[in-house]
Amino acid sequence: MAIITISRGCFSHGKEIAERVAKRLGYRCIGRETVLTEASKFFNVEELTLAKSLHNAPSILERMRGGKKKYLDYIKASLLELAKEDNLVYHGHAGHFLLPNLKNILKVRIIADLEERIRFFMESRQRSRELAKGFIKQEDSERERWTRYLYGVDISDPTLYDLVVHIAKLRIEDAVELIANTALFENVRSTEKELSILKDEALAMKTKLMIEGICGVEEVRANNGIVYIKCKSQRVKKTTFSSSEYQKRVIESIKDDTIRSIEEIVYKFPEVKEVICEIEDPYYV
Amino acid sequence: MQAHLTTDMIITLIVLGFAIFLFVSEWVRVDVVGIMMMVILPILGLVDGKDAFLGLSSNAVCSIMAVIIIGAGLDKTGIMNRVAGPIVKIAGNSEKRLLLLISGTAGVISGMMQNIAAAALFTPVTLRICKRIGIPASRILMPMGFCCITGGTLTLVGASPTILLNDLLVVGGKKLEPFGLFTQTPIGLTLLFSILLTFMFFGKYLLPSASGVEDKGITADLMQEYKLLENVFEVEVLNDLKKGTTLADLMLKERFLVTVVGIFRPSSGERIYTVKGSDKIQPGDHLAIIGGKRNVISMAKELGWKVKPSLDVFAESLSRMNAGMAEVIVSPRSELIGKTLKESKFKELFGLNPIAILRGNKVIFTTISYIPLQRGDTILLQGPWEKFHLLKNMPQPRIVSFATPLEGEIMKTHKAKLALIWFAVAISLVIFTKLRLAVALMAGALGMIITGVLTIDEAYRSIDWMTVFLLGGLIPLGIAFERTGTAAYIAQKVLSIVGKPSPMMLLTLVGILTSFFTLVISNVGATILLVPLCINMAVMAGTDPRMAALVVGISASNSFILPTHQVNAFVMRPGGYRAKDYMKAGIVVTIIFLTVELLMIHFFYGVK
Numbered sequence: 001m002a003i004i005t006i007s008r009g010c011f012s013h014g015k016e017i018a019e020r021v022a023k024r025l026g027y028r029c030i031g032r033e034t035v036l037t038e039a040s041k042f043f044n045v046e047e048l049t050l051a052k053s054l055h056n057a058p059s060i061l062e063r064m065r066g067g068k069k070k071y072l073d074y075i076k077a078s079l080l081e082l083a084k085e086d087n088l089v090y091h092g093h094a095g096h097f098l099l100p101n102l103k104n105i106l107k108v109r110i111i112a113d114l115e116e117r118i119r120f121f122m123e124s125r126q127r128s129r130e131l132a133k134g135f136i137k138q139e140d141s142e143r144e145r146w147t148r149y150l151y152g153v154d155i156s157d158p159t160l161y162d163l164v165v166h167i168a169k170l171r172i173e174d175a176v177e178l179i180a181n182t183a184l185f186e187n188v189r190s191t192e193k194e195l196s197i198l199k200d201e202a203l204a205m206k207t208k209l210m211i212e213g214i215c216g217v218e219e220v221r222a223n224n225g226i227v228y229i230k231c232k233s234q235r236v237k238k239t240t241f242s243s244s245e246y247q248k249r250v251i252e253s254i255k256d257d258t259i260r261s262i263e264e265i266v267y268k269f270p271e272v273k274e275v276i277c278e279i280e281d282p283y284y285v
Numbered sequence: 286m287q288a289h290l291t292t293d294m295i296i297t298l299i300v301l302g303f304a305i306f307l308f309v310s311e312w313v314r315v316d317v318v319g320i321m322m323m324v325i326l327p328i329l330g331l332v333d334g335k336d337a338f339l340g341l342s343s344n345a346v347c348s349i350m351a352v353i354i355i356g357a358g359l360d361k362t363g364i365m366n367r368v369a370g371p372i373v374k375i376a377g378n379s380e381k382r383l384l385l386l387i388s389g390t391a392g393v394i395s396g397m398m399q400n401i402a403a404a405a406l407f408t409p410v411t412l413r414i415c416k417r418i419g420i421p422a423s424r425i426l427m428p429m430g431f432c433c434i435t436g437g438t439l440t441l442v443g444a445s446p447t448i449l450l451n452d453l454l455v456v457g458g459k460k461l462e463p464f465g466l467f468t469q470t471p472i473g474l475t476l477l478f479s480i481l482l483t484f485m486f487f488g489k490y491l492l493p494s495a496s497g498v499e500d501k502g503i504t505a506d507l508m509q510e511y512k513l514l515e516n517v518f519e520v521e522v523l524n525d526l527k528k529g530t531t532l533a534d535l536m537l538k539e540r541f542l543v544t545v546v547g548i549f550r551p552s553s554g555e556r557i558y559t560v561k562g563s564d565k566i567q568p569g570d571h572l573a574i575i576g577g578k579r580n581v582i583s584m585a586k587e588l589g590w591k592v593k594p595s596l597d598v599f600a601e602s603l604s605r606m607n608a609g610m611a612e613v614i615v616s617p618r619s620e621l622i623g624k625t626l627k628e629s630k631f632k633e634l635f636g637l638n639p640i641a642i643l644r645g646n647k648v649i650f651t652t653i654s655y656i657p658l659q660r661g662d663t664i665l666l667q668g669p670w671e672k673f674h675l676l677k678n679m680p681q682p683r684i685v686s687f688a689t690p691l692e693g694e695i696m697k698t699h700k701a702k703l704a705l706i707w708f709a710v711a712i713s714l715v716i717f718t719k720l721r722l723a724v725a726l727m728a729g730a731l732g733m734i735i736t737g738v739l740t741i742d743e744a745y746r747s748i749d750w751m752t753v754f755l756l757g758g759l760i761p762l763g764i765a766f767e768r769t770g771t772a773a774y775i776a777q778k779v780l781s782i783v784g785k786p787s788p789m790m791l792l793t794l795v796g797i798l799t800s801f802f803t804l805v806i807s808n809v810g811a812t813i814l815l816v817p818l819c820i821n822m823a824v825m826a827g828t829d830p831r832m833a834a835l836v837v838g839i840s841a842s843n844s845f846i847l848p849t850h851q852v853n854a855f856v857m858r859p860g861g862y863r864a865k866d867y868m869k870a871g872i873v874v875t876i877i878f879l880t881v882e883l884l885m886i887h888f889f890y891g892v893k
Contacts, residue, residue, distance in 0.1 A: 213863070235311065238851045239808050239842045240437045240444035241349050242401045243357060243747040250401060250851050257858035282854075284751055285308075285315050285807055 001104075001190050002183045003088045005095030007161070008110035010139045011117040011124075013172055017110060017165075018091035020176040025089075025183060030082060032092035039078035043209060050075055054093055057145035068150065072098070077209055080202035086190050093143060096160060097151050100201055104190035106183055109161040110175065113168055162188075196224065199271070203227060207266050214261045215279070225273035227266055231258065233280030247284060254282045293769040296329055301771075304762065305814070308806035315807045316751045319758020331765040340760030341753070344723045345449040349756070350748050351726035352442045355708055356398030357747035358733040362704040363696035365394065365406050366606070378418045381485055384425055387411055388484070392432035392477045396439030397708075399749075404433045404852045408859055409605075423495040426860035427867075428484040430852045431845055431874055435480055438839045439473035441466045442715075442726065445752050446812040446841035450834050451722065452760060453816040455767055456824055461831055466715045466722070472839060472885045479881045480874060491870040495861030503692050504609035508575075511641055511648060511665060517546070517603055518581045519596050522570045524589040533562030539651050541584040543576030546638045546667050549598045556602070558669065559632045562654070573599045575640060575667060608669045609692050610640070613676075613685035615662045621684050626664075627654040635676050637668035663688060671695050700738045707732035752809065759813040766817045776821035788828035788892050789883070792836050795819045796879050799840035808841040832892050836882065843878045846871035 004021060008014030015031065022029030032054065040047040053071035076098040082088060083099055090099075096107040112120075114136070121132035147155040158164050163182055165175045182188065203222040207229065211217060216232030236250060259277045266275045300322070307318045319340075327337040340346060359365055372390050376383040387407055395403035407429055415422040437444030441451075441464055454461040484491065508514040537543055548557040548564060549571040557564060566572075573596070574581055585592045596603060615621050621629055626639055642649045642656060643663035649656065658664075664685065666673070674695050677687055711729025714720055720728075734741050766772045780786075786794065795815070802811035815837045823833035844850050848857050848867045856862070886892050 234854075235849050236851050236854055237807065237844065237847075237849050238401070238752075239434050239446070239803075239844050240395075240400050241353055241749040241752040242399045242851060243353055243749055245747060246399060246401045246405065247749070247751075247851075249405065250855050253858070254854050260858070283314065284851075285311055 001087060002106055002188050003083050003086065003099070003104060003190070004090070004106045004108060004179065004183055005099060006089065006091040006108045006110060006179075007093065007096055007155075008091070009112070009117065009143070010136060011121045012110050012112040013120070013167055013175075014091050014110045017172055017175050017179070018089045020172070021179050021183070022089040024176060024180045025087075027087040027089050028082075028085075029089045029091070031090075035075055035078050035082065035090075035092065038082065039074045042078060042081075042206070043074045045071065045074055055142065055146070057142060057149050072150070073205065073209055077202065077205040080198060080205055084195065084198040084202045086195055086198075094147075097147070100197065102194045102197060104188060104194040106163065106179075106188050107161045108179055109158070109164045111164065111166050116168065200224070203269065203271055206269070210265050211262050214265075215258050225271050226276065227272055227274070228276045229262060229266075229278065231262075231277065231279045234258075234282040235285050236282050237285055251282050251284075255279050290774060291769070293331060294771045294774055297331055297765050297769045297771045300325060300329065300331070301762065301766065301814070304759075304810075305806065308810050314751070315810060316754040316758070318810075319755040322758040322762045326761050326765050331769060332761045336764060337761050338757070339764070340757035343452050343756070343760055344721055345445075345452045345760070346753050346756050347723035348442060348448050348726050349445060349752055351711070351723060351730040352397075352448070353399065353747055353749055354730035354739070354744045355711060355726065355733065356402060357743065358704045358730075358738040359398065359708060360402055360406075361697055361739050361743070362701040363698045364701050364704060365398075365402075366696070367701075368394065376414070380418075380420045380424060383414065383418075383420075384428055384484060384488065385481055387425060388429045388432040388481055389477070391429050392436035392481075393439065395433040395436030396443040396473065400433040400437050400444070401851050401855060403436065404430055404855050407433075408856060412859055421494045421861075423493050423860040423862060423866075424488060426856040427492055427853075427862060427870060428481070428488065430856045431480055431484075431870075432477060433852050434842055434844065434850065435473070435477050435878070437842050438476055439470055441469065441722070443473070444808075444842050445756065446808050447838040448722075449756060449760075449809065449812055450816065450838045453763055453813065454820070454831065454834055455817075456820055456830055457773075458768075461820075463722075464831070464835070466712070469835060469839060471889050472835075472882055475885050476839075476878060476881055479877055483874065483877055487873070491873055493862065493866050503611070503689050504605065507610045507612065507665065507689065512577075514575055514640065515577045516575075517596065517599070518574050518576070518578070519593040519599055520572045520574055520581065520585055521591045521593065522566055522568050522572065523591055525568055526566055530566050531562060532560065532564050532566060535566070535588070537574075537584065541576065541580045542650050543574050543580050543584060544638065544640050544650075544667075545572050545574055546640075547573030547599050547603065549573075558602070558608075559636050559638060561632060571598050573603055602669070605692070608667070610665060610667045611673055611691055612643075612688040613664050613666060614688050615658050615660050615664070616683055616686050617660050618682050619658075619660065619684040621658045622660050623657055625655050625657050635668075636672040637666045637676065639664050640667050641665040697738065700736070703736045704733060704738045707736070707738065755807065755809050759809060763813045763817055772817035773821045776818055776825055779818075780822060780825050786826060788823075788826065788832075789887055791823060791826050791828055792833060792886055792892060793883055795822075795833055795836045796840045796883055799837045800843040800875060800879060803841045803844050804846060808844065812837055812841050829892065832886060832890060836886060839882055840879070843875055843882075845874045845878070 006014050006018045019029050036047050036050050039045065039050055050071050053068045054075060058068045079090065079095065079098050099105050117136055118129060118132045121127065121136060122129060144155050147153055153160060163179065165178060167175060200222040204220045207227055208217050208220040215234060218232050219230040221228045234254060258279055262277055263275050266272055304318055304322060307313060308315060323337050326332045327334045368390065372386050376386045391403045391407045408426065411425050411429060412422050415425060441447050447469065451463040454463060532545060537545060545560045548560055550567065551569055581592060602608065631639060639653055642653050670691065673691050677691060707729045710732060711726050714725035714728055715722060718725065733739060734744055799811055799815055802815060816834050819833040819837050820830040823830040846868055848854055848864050853867055
């Protein structure tokens with residue numbers, strides 16, 4: 001009756017905790033991989049490209065083009081799609097950024113001492129101490145840069161989370177107990193309102209991504225299965241003169257075509273009841 | 286001769302830079318940039334006040350107005366339709382022949398009129414044929430669109446950049462010999478031909494095989510809306526009916542929910558399109574019937590009639606071009622209120638068949654002739670487009686107002702001969718006399734207006750004001766560019782950088798430059814910017830400046846890569862294309878266009 005996102009540094013026992021919380025509450029537990037697979041299937045994008053966009057901080061070139069944003073949107077759409085069913089534990093990077101700030105989404109951060117993480121790494125991977133230390137440090141700094149560039153915040157800032165659990169004095173089972181109990185608080189429970197917001201956001205997001213190839217999308221909103229789409233106007237050029245009658249016809253036909261193509265795509269989503277398209281008139285240059 | 290940079294040149298360059306910036310950024314529309322130039326240039330003292338509006342009365346602008354009026358005249362009289370019809374018949378079932386004939390004709394036609402009009406003319410026929418012989422529409426439509434764009438290079442009046450050329454042929458204050466109507470035709474023909482060949486032989490690599498979407502039109506949408514109407518069927522009356530049986534006796538509407546909208550009597554050759562209940566039916570009659578397929582079949586079965594697989598004797602008269610449906614609403618103060626359709630003799634007066642009445646949420650099919658009408662009732666009417674136009678153009682107060690736009694246009698087919706004569710007059714004046722292009726063409730346009738091919742208001746409405754003001758505003762910029770010596774100065778600087786290129790090298794450069802510019806900014810803008818510059822460069826490099834101007838004028842039509850071009854945008858959905866399809870075929874065609882153009886300049890016009 002809630003959605004729990006668990007963010008953690010690598011080898012901080014985040015996955016284990018997430019799985020145990022899910023089992024305890026009877027929720028589904030999904031990791032990054034599930035979301036990536038779903039996104040890759042739905043939007044027909046390489047899983048590796050998506051994984052990279054979630055892991056590596058954008059390069060200067062990418063930052064100029066806003067390239068990562070699009071892949072993150074794919075991931076966000078898939079995560080929303082999974083989250084709208086409620087009762088979910090998501091463990092993976094950036095869950096708390098990708099999901100909207102709703103009261104039924106409990107944002108948890110797990111931290112552990114560096115020493116403990118190194119030990120866990122060495123034990124589980126059978127590697128040397130140097131390698132473990134180097135790997136964890138590099139991973140941490142990559143994630144830190146990623147959050148800073150894409151969301152402009154410091155990943156270790158505790159105000160980003162509802163609950164920060166330090167695995168040291170507290171053991172894993174204590175953390176599980178703590179998170180599971182918090183998720184049952186009256187204030188974090190999902191109500192109709194939050195779930196319908198999640199459904200609308202999921203629908204709006206995937207609509208936006210699916211129609212982006214057709215026209216410039218300015219705004220997509222959804223409300224109870226009614227999708228409202230606002231598109232940017234498209235420019236039309238001519239190599240020769242054309243009378244105003246024909247200009248009007250071209251403009252009308254572009255508008256009609258765009259609306260029909262959009263409707264063709266959007267009405268395929270079963271939850272869509274109605275599509276309202278507002279398209280600015282194409283303009284001649 | 287070493288030119289120095291003067292203050293006037295610097296100001297001209299700043300204004301030019303400003304214009305290019307506005308073209309590329311599209312903060313205001315290009316024609317507004319034109320008007321800006323008309324105002325800014327005289328204020329800055331770069332052109333005389335009286336020269337500022339010279340562009341509006343220029344040869345180019347007046348020629349465009351005249352060409353567009355002549356084109357509208359040919360369009361309105363259905364001449365183009367008559368050309369299109371047989372082409373499609375000759376093409377038969379072969380994909381390659383179809384491609385060749387449709388694209389070729391569309392290209393040639395667009396040499397004389399707006400390219401978008403040619404594309405709009407051929408798109409519906411092409412779609413129908415493709416559907417009939419079962420080839421994807423995408424195989425034909427893009428080549429046709431590209432040929433329409435290329436067709437603009439066939440004659441001087443085919444596209445705005447070339448119309449403009451003669452006004453820009455000035456070197457050092459002296460006018461060069463103007464281009465004739467067909468000076469460029471060899472290049473245009475070769476271009477058209479090579480693009481056709483490209484698509485014939487490499488079409489399967491360049492074109493996607495999407496089936497496209499047929500624009501069904503409002504009539505089909507209406508039929509879908511009223512669920513019981515699926516299509517128009519043709520039925521032959523086979524059995525012996527009692528002599529004097531009328532339609533009302535058969536009660537077709539009441540029993541089968543179908544409406545008879547046409548009767549053809551082979552015995553007398555009589556055709557009736559406003560069918561009344563009192564019309565008699567005889568064996569051998571053909572009936573056009575609107576209704577659901579199941580209903581029509583069950584009716585035919587019960588009465589022993591034969592449903593034809595497709596429209597036969599009514600194929601022409603009930604085709605989308607000639608007849609269809611529209612919804613009208615009974616106006617608030619209509620004289621129809623309180624009367625039934627029968628009482629008001631609606632069918633006899635207007636020649637249209639009421640099919641159904643929509644009152645509130647209820648659709649009434651049967652007994653519609655006997656229902657007293659209320660204000661706000663929606664009547665679904667069927668009939669020939671010309672009758673609809675008569676009803677629509679009735680003087681106020683109108684008895685009904687239209688709820689759907691009318692699909693068909695009224696073709697003034699009886700004026701077709703006159704239109705052709707005036708077209709021929711205009712062309713002969715251009716070819717055989719030394720009259721200015723604008724005067725010769727306007728004579729033809731005027732002839733059409735005086736002989737009633739189109740009214741003066743229709744002529745005004747057809748004019749492309751955007752191009753008029755864009756040209757009108759940019760011509761003074763060209764004048765300033767030339768008069769202040771800026772063009773010569775830049776040309777000199779550029780040449781001092783690139784050295785002394787061979788004439789062909791220079792023209793290649795000009796071609797590439799123009800093709801690039803025309804993608805980024807408007808083609809008219811590109812022409813005005815580049816012609817003075819390229820002419821000066823050609824003079825300094827010892828090449829024929831007229832050839833440089835011609836290369837600019839023709840390359841300005843080299844615009845295939847983006848679907849934002851009006852013709853490309855127009856065929857995009859019917860052909861089921863995506864933006865990347867244009868990219869793929871467009872790049873190849875762009876390169877072929879440039880190569881062929883330059884080869885022709887080299888071999889045919891003898892530039893070494």
